[in-house]
Amino acid sequence: MSGKAFDTRSPLSRARGLGPAKEGVAHWWAQRVTAAALVPMTLWFVVSVILLAGAEHATVVAWVGSPVTTVALLLLIAAVFHHAQLGLQVVIEDYVHNEGLKIAGLLVIKAAALVLAIGAAFAVLRIALG
Amino acid sequence: MPSDMPTAERASAARPPAPRPLSPHLQIYKPQLTSVLSILHRATGIALAVGTSVLVWWLVAAAAGPAAFATVQGFLGSWIGKLMLLGWSVSLFYHLANGIRHLFWDAGYGFELKTAYASGWAVVAATAGLTALAWLVALGGMR
Incomplete structure (x- = not known):
């Protein structure tokens, strides 16, 4: 066994001989892929919303309901909420060290992301499909 | 430690905890551009995640009809709504x-x-420039 003065592994970790859970790469990749996708999508959304500032209901509904916008909004919703829950997961894992609170927090943010994403997608589809 | 020991015995064998490295607490460090921007990335990420609920409200209200939509637009047009939109943008x-x-x-x-400092200042400049541009166009379009 290592005789080094500083070993970043805990005694328990050494005793068990376990490595990481091997799930980190998928999380890391998903965070970056959604980030890269969100760069153009966010710019498109912000420009669209700025041009719609103060617009009437009929104008906004016509915009949401046009086929290209509908599909783009659905993609945006999926990317935004996937990216958000991945990011919030890391924040909770970094700062919440009580195992029970951590699991509860993770469940809450993942459930909230799902509820908001489905709610937003349902609203867009309801407008698009009349 | 002998490797032929049973696993349970190895795990429980008396062994003083290794002097594990600790980093000084955050308040020891002088804030730098790089560290401030780093924590701001996390803070703005959390703010944006919370802000998506307003976006969902806006979409759901648009789907619900003109009356519900007018309520959202009224809120977003109020001073507190504009303040939230400013923070969000x-x-x-x-x-x-x-x-x-x-x-x-x-x-x-x-x-x-x-390079890390140059890109950091570029981010600060881009944030200020894009926010100013967005609000100039948005407020100009509303008149």
Whole structure:
């Protein structure tokens, strides 16, 4: 066994001989892929919303309901909420060290992301499909 | 430690805890551009995640009809609504610009100290510029 003065592994970790859970790469990749996708999508959304500032209901509904916008909004919703829950997961894992609170927090943010994403997608589809 | 020991015995064998390295607490460090921008990326990310609920409200109200939509537009047009939108837009442009900076780091570029500071100031400038531009166009379009 290592005789080094500083070993970043805990005694328990050494005793068990376990490595990481091997799930980190998928999380890391998903965070970056959604980030890269969100760069153009966010710019498109912000420009669209700025041009719609103060617009009437009929104008906004016509915009949401046009086929290209509908599909783009659905993609945006999926990317935004996937990216958000991945990011919030890391924040909770970094700062919440009580195992029970951590699991509860993770469940809450993942459930909230799902509820908001489905709610937003349902609203867009309801407008698009009349 | 003999490797032929049973696992349970090895795990429980009396062994003083190794002197594990600890980093000093945050308040020891003088705030630097790089560290301030780093924590702001996380803070704006959390703010944007919370802000998506307003976006969902806006979409759901648009689907619900003109009356519900007028309520949202009225709220967003009020001073508190505009203040929230200002905070949301600053957070968005910051997180967007600094996120691109992060993607360059992830690809292995821009780690030199000079480059990290230059890109950091570029993010600050882009945030200010894009926020100002967005509000000029939005408020100009409403008149």
